[in-house]
Amino acid sequence: QVTLKESGPALVKPTETLTLTCTVSGFSLSNARMGVSWIRQPPGKALEWLAHIVSNDEKTYSTSLKSRLTISKDTSKSQVVLIMTNMDPVDTATYYCARIYGEYSTVFDYWGLGTLVTVSS
Amino acid sequence: SYVLTQPPSVSVAPGQTARITCGGNNIESKSVHWYQQKPGQAPVLVVYDDSDRPSGIPERFSGSNSGNTATLTIGRVEAGDEADYLCQVWNIITDQYVFGTGTKVTVL
Numbered sequence: 001q002v003t004l005k006e007s008g009p010a011l012v013k014p015t016e017t018l019t020l021t022c023t024v025s026g027f028s029l030s031n032a033r034m035g036v037s038w039i040r041q042p043p044g045k046a047l048e049w050l051a052h053i054v055s056n057d058e059k060t061y062s063t064s065l066k067s068r069l070t071i072s073k074d075t076s077k078s079q080v081v082l083i084m085t086n087m088d089p090v091d092t093a094t095y096y097c098a099r100i101y102g103e104y105s106t107v108f109d110y111w112g113l114g115t116l117v118t119v120s121s
Numbered sequence: 122s123y124v125l126t127q128p129p130s131v132s133v134a135p136g137q138t139a140r141i142t143c144g145g146n147n148i149e150s151k152s153v154h155w156y157q158q159k160p161g162q163a164p165v166l167v168v169y170d171d172s173d174r175p176s177g178i179p180e181r182f183s184g185s186n187s188g189n190t191a192t193l194t195i196g197r198v199e200a201g202d203e204a205d206y207l208c209q210v211w212n213i214i215t216d217q218y219v220f221g222t223g224t225k226v227t228v229l
Contacts, residue, residue, distance in 0.1 A: 039220075106218070107152070107154040108154070108209070111165075
C-alpha cells in the first residue's frame with residue numbers, strides 16, 4: 001500500500017526557514033522510475049508545484065521560487081525533505097508531497113494528506 | 122510560463138452531464154491529468170494522460186484533449202461529485218509542472 005505523509009512545523013515566523021519531511025511507504029525512493037514532488041495550496045487558492053526529485057537525485061524547481069528551495073532525499077529513511085528559506089505570510093499554505101511513478105510519467109498518482117503551515121509573527 | 126485556464130465554477134443537476142474545460146496554448150501536444158479535490162482533503166487523480174482512468178474511478182469520468190482545450194466530462198452526475206477539479210500538465214520546455222486554476226462543481 002502506497003502512502004506519503006508530510007510532517008513539519010505548523011507555525012513559522014516571517015524570515016525563518018521551513019523544513020518539511022515527506023515519509024513514504026509502499027515503494028522505494030531508489031526505484032529507477034520513482035519521483036516525489038512538493039506542491040502547495042494557499043487557503044482558497046489553486047495548487048502550486050514547488051520542486052521534484054527523482055531516484056538518481058536529479059532535482060527540478062519552480063522557476064519563481066528556485067532561489068528559496070532545496071529538495072533532497074534520504075533513501076534509507078524513505079524520506080524526501082523540502083527546505084524553504086525566508087518564509088513570508090504569503091507562504092501560508094497546505095503543503096503536499098506527491099508521487100510520480102514511471103520513467104516518462106508526469107502524473108501525480110498518490111498524494112499525502114498535506115500539512116498546513118502558517119507564517120505569522 | 123505556461124498557463125492553464127479553467128472556469129471558476131460549473132453547476133449541474135443530478136443525473137446530467139458536467140463538462141469542465143482546461144485551456145492552454147496547444148494543450149493537445151501535452152498529456153493532461155485531472156484531479157478531484159473535496160474540502161479539506163488531498164487531491165485524487167480521476168483521469169490521466171488525457172483520457173485514461175485509474176482503477177477505482179467510475180466510467181462516468183472521461184477526458185478529451187484537442188487544440189487548445191482539454192475537457193473533463195462527468196456523466197450522470199451525483200451529489201458526491203461535488204468538488205473542485207484541477208487540470209495539470211508538464212511543460213517540457215521549462216521542465217515545470219503546471220496546475221490549472223481549478224473549477225468548483227456544484228450539484229444543484
